[in-house]
Amino acid sequence: MASCSPDPLQVRRLIGCFQKPLVFRGLIDTWPMLKFTVSDWKNLFGENLLECRVGIKDAKSDEPQWERQSYNVKCTYDEFIKWSENCGDGNINELSGLETSKHFLYYGYKYMKDTFDPEVLQLTNWKAFGYPERNGADSTFWLGTAGAHTPCHYDTYGVNLVAQLSGRKRWILYPPEDSNFLQPTRIPYEESSVYSRINFEKWAGTVPNIEGTHPHVVELVPGDVLFVPRHWWHHVRNEELSVSINTWIELVDEDHEARLHESLVKFLVAHTSRNLPTDVLSELLNPNEEDIAEAHLDDIQQLVRYTLKATVAVTKEKISEGYSDVPILSEPWILPVMCNQFPSSEPEKKKTRSDHVHSEVGTLDVIRAFCHPRVIEIVSQILREEFNT
Template structure:
């Protein structure tokens, strides 16, 4: 058995995706069938229906944003029957981004990442969906991702941070930077430019029991190949995350200012277009009052080198991954031909008649362009670094102490 502290080091220092295979997590859910889990869930919530997000298998030539999706209430057993009976031929259904605390206590308590070296992990989520359920391509601004496949198979496309993918902050969701490329139903291949030409496209199919490590800031597009249940958690990176939180605060300030008066559109149409649905009910905050304290945390955290960035720690992580190569499987890039083949397979989902969805959003295009200019990751980073330098100069000049 590998020492959990060694696994923690190997995972935390991985700057490329890895799959851990043949690694036994002693979770009770792995002793159940999918049908058993659904029945346990229904019994726990007294057979009440829960909200599923739904989408058509066909789509237009822009990413399948949440604003295009509908909602339907189903019990877990109803979802199972429909998915097994091929009732979802024309639609996919998803009940995802949900806290495992909604599970029966006997199941949720057994979910632990301690064997991977991470005690007391918070924000453990589960993702349930039928074939075709997908998450648009994005990267997470906080932490790195540990993904455990429980039931079914799921496809991942991953790309390093410097891949020439076109970032967009519309729709806005804190901690998620989406991209304009449509991986679900592309109408043309030109939008992908040089992506995949320089060994920067990585394809992974997760099967039950597989554990995927998604390094910080890696782009990823995720889609169910069949009815699937996944559990994941994000592991914080204190130094990097503090700067990312400052950046996300800056982005939200800009977007709230730009969308403060949508009287030209009426009925909050602009806000519904700009914000992801899960952001619409977020409480109002005085972001200016948060910005300086967040900057103080960044300055304090960056006084010393991040231990994870030390050459000694990085070398130790690689040494452990090499030693236990039968467990740590490095994900290799696919050829450009294979990448194009994936896109061409997905392109059959494009339905020109649905492109009216894009046309309906054209009247917000100028606002979106302004947001993407002001809130582009490079712009945000430059603005935050300039602000931090101003604070450091004041500290140096006045001998101030950060409280």
């Protein structure tokens, strides 16, 4: 345990107002899962089948490897570990027929309450961060082999706490002001996720030098908890077999506006999806959002009304509790995530207008433009102005 344990309310205030990523150390030393061995995890999962995503390591394509472009296999934890242990020797996996050295396995973004028994949920708690009511029931679980990753994106709601339980996980983070340089897109559509169209796996193991951006890089080790501030971009990659748990924390005032933005995007996607052929629709939607094509449009219209009303009604006040009382650099339990001043790779080249011709503009390009965060922000402002008149 850290020699100077902070007051949980002090940590909570910090999470509520600090605008840069931080690593907390020594605050989850009491979590039993932090000391789990492979045998402990095996006993926990037993012979249950885990539905895992299979993806290509170090894919060099122009766009990220979207979830739609990978596929799923079901395996036991034993089989998962066998895949991980063979990932460097070129073995062909019996489950998939794929070479394990070229493919990763990811059991990620799983709600713990849907995966584990109630007593297991009590092994995770966030009380040291000022949230004593939160445990595994409010958390998600991530288990992945080396090379498993998520495309660069930011979460539209709240802030994020990520606890590293085993293995090493590398995070590359960018502040919200870098958004225009990261080519934001809502396609493939997934609620609360704005993706970057840049494929970070082209620079696997290095930091992309994307013109105009300010990457912050950190490698989490067991016991670390990363604080990801609101709307910070992040690309996440397992450097080895890794287990982590996270919880998303709502920011009440800020999230009202985010919900309005999300409802507007959902409105556009739901209406548009009614008239798309199957092949185009599959590119528009992430697999977990396929039901939006069958959603009742009146319900989505009502969602827009509700979120607009909530946004107009809320009185936004600046948080009076600053973090001036927290000496960030001197506390032993806080490690600031520093900006990487000297990226080691070549700059990402922007595409010029001559790279495209008008005949190449397709349906998804038009939908992407209408759903762009800048457009949604303007639509949101106009609606709020009209609602107030």
